[in-house]
Amino acid sequence: MYTQAMDIPEGNKAPLQSIEQGTASADFDARCAQGDFIEAKDWMPEQYRKTLVRQISQHAHSEIVGMLPEGNWVTRAPSLKRKAILLAKIQDEGGHGLYLYAAAETLGTSRDEMIEALHSGRAKYSSIFNYPTPTWADIGVIGWLVDGAAIMNQVPLCRCSYGPYARAMIRICREESFHQRQGFDLLHAMMQGTEAQRAMVQEAVNRWWWPVLMMFGPEDKDSQHSEQSAKWGIKRLSNDELRQKFVDAIVEQARVLGVTLPDPDLKWNAEHGHHDFGAINWQEFWNVVNGHGPLNKERLAARVQAWDDGAWVREAALAHANKQATRSVAA
Amino acid sequence: MSTRNEWPLWEVFIRSRAGLDHKHCGSVHAPDGALALQAARDVYTRRQEGVSIWVVRADQIIASDPGQKAELFDPMEDKVYRHPTFYQLPDDVNHI
Amino acid sequence: MNTPAATHESTIDLKPLGPQHAAWVLRLADGSLVLSQRLSEWCGHGPVLEEDIAFTNIALDLLGQARLLYSHAGALEGQGRDEDAFAYWRDESEFRNPTLVELPNGDFGQSVLRAWAYVSWQCLVWGTLAKSRDTALAAIGAKSVKESRYHQEHLGNWVVRLGDGTEESHRRMQTALDYLWPYTSELFHLDAVETAAMDTGLAPGLDRIAEIWTANTNATLHSATLTVPAPTPFLATGRQGRHSEAMGYLLSEMQALARAHPGARW
Numbered sequence: 001m002y003t004q005a006m007d008i009p010e011g012n013k014a015p016l017q018s019i020e021q022g023t024a025s026a027d028f029d030a031r032c033a034q035g036d037f038i039e040a041k042d043w044m045p046e047q048y049r050k051t052l053v054r055q056i057s058q059h060a061h062s063e064i065v066g067m068l069p070e071g072n073w074v075t076r077a078p079s080l081k082r083k084a085i086l087l088a089k090i091q092d093e094g095g096h097g098l099y100l101y102a103a104a105e106t107l108g109t110s111r112d113e114m115i116e117a118l119h120s121g122r123a124k125y126s127s128i129f130n131y132p133t134p135t136w137a138d139i140g141v142i143g144w145l146v147d148g149a150a151i152m153n154q155v156p157l158c159r160c161s162y163g164p165y166a167r168a169m170i171r172i173c174r175e176e177s178f179h180q181r182q183g184f185d186l187l188h189a190m191m192q193g194t195e196a197q198r199a200m201v202q203e204a205v206n207r208w209w210w211p212v213l214m215m216f217g218p219e220d221k222d223s224q225h226s227e228q229s230a231k232w233g234i235k236r237l238s239n240d241e242l243r244q245k246f247v248d249a250i251v252e253q254a255r256v257l258g259v260t261l262p263d264p265d266l267k268w269n270a271e272h273g274h275h276d277f278g279a280i281n282w283q284e285f286w287n288v289v290n291g292h293g294p295l296n297k298e299r300l301a302a303r304v305q306a307w308d309d310g311a312w313v314r315e316a317a318l319a320h321a322n323k324q325a326t327r328s329v330a331a
Numbered sequence: 332m333s334t335r336n337e338w339p340l341w342e343v344f345i346r347s348r349a350g351l352d353h354k355h356c357g358s359v360h361a362p363d364g365a366l367a368l369q370a371a372r373d374v375y376t377r378r379q380e381g382v383s384i385w386v387v388r389a390d391q392i393i394a395s396d397p398g399q400k401a402e403l404f405d406p407m408e409d410k411v412y413r414h415p416t417f418y419q420l421p422d423d424v425n426h427i
Numbered sequence: 428m429n430t431p432a433a434t435h436e437s438t439i440d441l442k443p444l445g446p447q448h449a450a451w452v453l454r455l456a457d458g459s460l461v462l463s464q465r466l467s468e469w470c471g472h473g474p475v476l477e478e479d480i481a482f483t484n485i486a487l488d489l490l491g492q493a494r495l496l497y498s499h500a501g502a503l504e505g506q507g508r509d510e511d512a513f514a515y516w517r518d519e520s521e522f523r524n525p526t527l528v529e530l531p532n533g534d535f536g537q538s539v540l541r542a543w544a545y546v547s548w549q550c551l552v553w554g555t556l557a558k559s560r561d562t563a564l565a566a567i568g569a570k571s572v573k574e575s576r577y578h579q580e581h582l583g584n585w586v587v588r589l590g591d592g593t594e595e596s597h598r599r600m601q602t603a604l605d606y607l608w609p610y611t612s613e614l615f616h617l618d619a620v621e622t623a624a625m626d627t628g629l630a631p632g633l634d635r636i637a638e639i640w641t642a643n644t645n646a647t648l649h650s651a652t653l654t655v656p657a658p659t660p661f662l663a664t665g666r667q668g669r670h671s672e673a674m675g676y677l678l679s680e681m682q683a684l685a686r687a688h689p690g691a692r693w
Contacts, residue, residue: 042397067471074467078685078693079511084490090470091483095374098476102358105340111360112337136684175378193691302472310474312599313535316592317362318336323591324363338475359477362588369581370477373484
């Protein structure tokens with residue numbers, strides 16, 4: 001579903017290089033500049049590898065943690081049709097997490113290591129999933145706005161320089177393109193319904209609008225990884241460019257839906273050909289990123305518990321496979 | 332938490348419809364071949380993407396070394412006579 | 428899937444085969460829905476990502492079965508009830524699923540074992556429908572049997588893996604088996620509704636599936652090194668509308684939002 005936290009620094013610094021590495025590194029940069037794909041076993045700068053593992057695994061974690069706020073409504077969906085749609089959608093997120101872990105694994109980090117990093121709190125995931133889903137309308141808003149923002153981020157990554165990541169993103173974008181549609185459809189149906197349903201939608205939009213704008217990450221002037229990542233072709237549009245594109249697209253959709261976006265400063269700027277919008281509360285963003293959002297602890301605890309509760313299952317399956325292997329050798 | 336107990340990785344190849352080759356489409360973790368096949372089915376054919384699946388343990392694949400790209404693949408560059416466009420035939424028989 | 432009924436009912440003249448016809452179809456529908464509801468609780472909480480996705484696939488298949496069956500029951504009944512009327516607006520005593528499927532999930536092993544027991548039974552029931560006089564139901568059965576066979580294979584493999592895995596997994600599976608097995612007798616209890624289904628040609632041969640099911644499941648349990656519990660006199664009564672204590676919670680969760688907004692469209 002999503003990728004914002006890729007810009008959240010973890011204090012990596014480029015290591016010093018030898019002369020040979022310097023040459024290889026120049027060749028590598030040239031390949032990236034030409035738009036060549038880098039494949040798993042190709043030489044790559046350590047920093048490129050680390051940046052990718054961080055970015056792809058953060059993206060994968062976001063998919064997996066992102067199953068939780070939506071999963072909150074699976075057992076309570078108000079019609080069987082919506083239940084089926086929601087189940088299939090959450091399952092897609094799980095699939096996307098899986099594709100992404102697999103892409104990151106090609107860089108030499110195992111899935112278990114990445115999961116360990118998530119559970120220990122070292123790895124980040126998209127902060128949007130630390131917000132709660134108290135109403136059914138939240139399910140629609142996640143589809144419409146959160147997935148809508150995610151798609152803005154993800155489409156350019158289909159052309160990123162790392163082949164396994166680009167291929168995973170192509171598959172993900174193909175499957176995810178209609179999640180936003182589903183969300184809009186859900187909200188649209190509610191807006192045709194009762195007064196209480198319409199109020200539920202507006203209230204959800206009010207809660208999600210600003211956190212969704214934060215999903216694109218810090219403003220360009222405060223974003224530390226962007227320049228190098230752009231050079232390597234693992235990030236192709238800046239945070240601010242994507243955010244602006246998103247706002248411009250959503251304004252019209254909100255009008256059709258009949259909801260008000262909760263920003264008094266939001267208005268068309270004919271001179272720039274874009275919508276101006278109000279100031280984002282970056283303090284809130286950093287609070288959530290740093291673990292002080294509404295549900296950071298609960299989300300992580302849910303993941304850790306699922307993993308710990310499943311330990312005996314994973315061990316047993318492996319033990320059984322080993323027994324079978326031994327038996328077939330003996331036979 | 333240790334990764335010693337991680338389930339092995341399997342590469343997944345899918346034939347999208349009869350008449351086409353199996354094509355690599357991703358990977359799954361599974362303790363055994365039966366579950367690898369089922370996981371591949373559940374993960375990669377949710378939208379009828381396939382009619383046949385192969386799975387193979389990732390550690391059983393022998394891959395060429397990108398560092399040998401020059402000696403492996405460059406020598407084919409000058410064998411133009413291996414390509415049909417190398418042969419100019421008279422117009423009358425050019426459908427050969 | 429928006430209008431599951433349309434594909435089946437439009438061309439068929441629906442005359443119920445006796446007064447219990449719709450009731451029998453509803454038992455099947457409720458079984459699929461309630462088990463789907465239980466399996467969907469695992470969504471996002473599975474022991475490994477691959478299995479999370481596998482469980483969701485099974486939940487989705489069961490949900491699809493329930494929707495087709497509810498629409499069919501609604502058409503038989505002829506009172507204009509659609510799938511959501513059955514799922515969201517009936518009270519506990521009107522649900523006629525076997526108690527087995529409503530029991531709490533327990534651990535992953537217990538969830539696997541319960542679902543496996545039920546889908547193994549489903550496979551055989553769909554089989555009886557192949558010769559049903561209700562051709563629309565036969566079509567639902569023909570579609571569903573493919574799904575259930577895969578479920579049976581996938582879940583049965585897990586029963587063997589976990590039964591014959593580690594000491595801990597074996598102990599957990601044996602505990603789950605001892606707990607669940609008495610509930611399975613309800614699946615084969617031939618009360619008036621089941622007997623009518625058999626006698627009217629709705630589900631011919633329903634009285635023969637107990638033997639096949641027992642042989643099939645025993646074979647798998649044997650591979651899993653598990654001990655099949657001795658039969659007990661206990662007979663669950665979910666199909667009579669008398670449910671376990673777990674059912675009230677399951678329904679209040681499932682129905683709460685829909686019931687809070689009567690007349691709303693979703």
